[in-house]
Amino acid sequence: MSQVHALIAVKDLARAKSRLAPRFAQGDRERLVLAMLTDTVTAARSVPRVASVTVVTPDPVVADTALTAGAEVYPEPALRLPYADIERLNEALTHAAEHVRLRHGGVDLLALQADLPALQGRELAAAIGAAPRGRRSYVVDHRGTGTSALLLRDPVGQLAPRFGRESAMRHRETGAVALPGEWPGLRLDVDTADDLELAVALGVGAATSGVLDEIGWVRACAGESSC
Numbered sequence: 483m484s485q486v487h488a489l490i491a492v493k494d495l496a497r498a499k500s501r502l503a504p505r506f507a508q509g510d511r512e513r514l515v516l517a518m519l520t521d522t523v524t525a526a527r528s529v530p531r532v533a534s535v536t537v538v539t540p541d542p543v544v545a546d547t548a549l550t551a552g553a554e555v556y557p558e559p560a561l562r563l564p565y566a567d568i569e570r571l572n573e574a575l576t577h578a579a580e581h582v583r584l585r586h587g588g589v590d591l592l593a594l595q596a597d598l599p600a601l602q603g604r605e606l607a608a609a610i611g612a613a614p615r616g617r618r619s620y621v622v623d624h625r626g627t628g629t630s631a632l633l634l635r636d637p638v639g640q641l642a643p644r645f646g647r648e649s650a651m652r653h654r655e656t657g658a659v660a661l662p663g664e665w666p667g668l669r670l671d672v673d674t675a676d677d678l679e680l681a682v683a684l685g686v687g688a689a690t691s692g693v694l695d696e697i698g699w700v701r702a703c704a705g706e707s708s709c
């Protein structure tokens with residue numbers, strides 16, 4: 483069974499998860515970003531077919547957290563685009579992919595979102611197992627428009643990430659195939675407080691759960707059976 487090398491991009495903490503600002507103070511939001519990254523890295527590292535996890539980031543605190551969780555770190559190189567541009571994410575991932583292949587040769591690659599606190603290792607293992615050889619494939623997020631993971635199982639192909647708005651469509655239009663599979667944790671990227679509610683209901687990892695307890699976050703719908 484061939485292995486994949488995973489890449490995770492995280493921007494600087496001061497700008498991360500701005501859509502959580504209505505519910506979380508800046509410091510709490512930063513802790514939550516780090517905790518979700520820790521749970522994502524931990525779940526990815528639990529998968530035997532994941533040979534390495536590399537976090538690409540310009541932020542030293544994110545880098546420390548990644549190292550503590552057992553990931554490698556690729557410091558974000560000077561990028562062409564301004565910080566506000568989401569395409570910077572694709573540029574960062576492309577550089578990280580080149581870095582990993584310089585180190586390991588023509589390996590298979592997986593670009594994974596950093597905000598998957600309910601990710602289960604078995605879901606990721608199943609997605610890797612389902613990814614066809616010789617091409618790119620992707621996992622559509624829980625909203626149906628984004629991408630939670632992009633896979634490349636082709637030693638000479640390019641990852642060509644197209645994350646950002648409508649990324650599922652952009653990955654499809656650039657030849658990638660959507661992977662079917664019941665993987666709720668893998669599909670649940672957390673961008674809003676509503677997403678976090680869903681993730682907590684599904685079951686988040688220890689780091690995220692610990693931070694939510696410490697900051698006293700209470701689910702808006704706690705106790706309601708419809709949540």
Ligand SMILES: Nc1nc2c(ncn2[C@@H]2O[C@H](COP(=O)(O)OP(=O)(O)OP(=O)(O)O)[C@@H](O)[C@H]2O)c(=O)[nH]1
Pocket residue numbers: 491492493494497498499500501502538539540558565567568570571574595596597673
């Ligand atoms: N290394 C790197 N990662 C990035 C960059 N831009 C975005 N990302 C990461 O890519 C993922 C998706 O980015 P966004 O949706 O723009 O940001 P977010 O922090 O998830 O949420 P919002 O601020 O609410 O948009 C997140 O893990 C980001 O940290 C970048 O310029 N460099």
Ligand SMILES: C=C(OP(=O)(O)O)C(=O)O
Pocket residue numbers: 623627628629630644645646647649650671673
């Ligand atoms: C970047 C993406 O997602 P989000 O903005 O939801 O983090 C994406 O789905 O490509």
